[in-house]
Amino acid sequence: MSRMFVALGDEHRQRILLLFEPGERLNVGQIAEVSTLARSTVSHHLKVLHESGVLASEKIGKEVWFWIDRKALETTFTNVLDYVREST
Numbered sequence: 001m002s003r004m005f006v007a008l009g010d011e012h013r014q015r016i017l018l019l020f021e022p023g024e025r026l027n028v029g030q031i032a033e034v035s036t037l038a039r040s041t042v043s044h045h046l047k048v049l050h051e052s053g054v055l056a057s058e059k060i061g062k063e064v065w066f067w068i069d070r071k072a073l074e075t076t077f078t079n080v081l082d083y084v085r086e087s088t
Contacts, residue, residue, distance in 0.1 A: 004076050007052035012037060013045050017054070017068065025058075025065040 007013055016031055028046060032039040046066055049055040053076075056069040 001076050001079065003052040004054055004073075007048050007054050010045070010048075012041075013049055013054075016042070016045055016049070020068050023067070025067045027063045027065050029063075 008017075016035070019031060019034060020026060028039060028043050031046070032042045035042055037045070046055065046057075050057055050066065053069060053072040055066045056072075057064050057066045059065075
């Protein structure tokens with residue numbers, strides 16, 4: 001859970017997440033095209049988001065496609081909300 005919140009705490013990673021339309025898959029090149037960040041920096045942020053569980057990915061040919069792992073996010077946020085509700 002903490003890795004996910006750390007990943008989501010970065011402004012650049014938040015902007016990357018906002019690029020994804022519901023159900024959309026994007027690769028590093030597509031994200032770098034619309035970003036002010038260098039391709040290598042975008043790649044780093046995607047790696048952090050993927051390793052934290054925010055993004056899922058699939059390699060097809062030479063490209064890696066990323067999408068928001070909605071289920072993982074929902075589970076984490078539900079666990080946090082449950083904890084907060086039980087604590088009050």
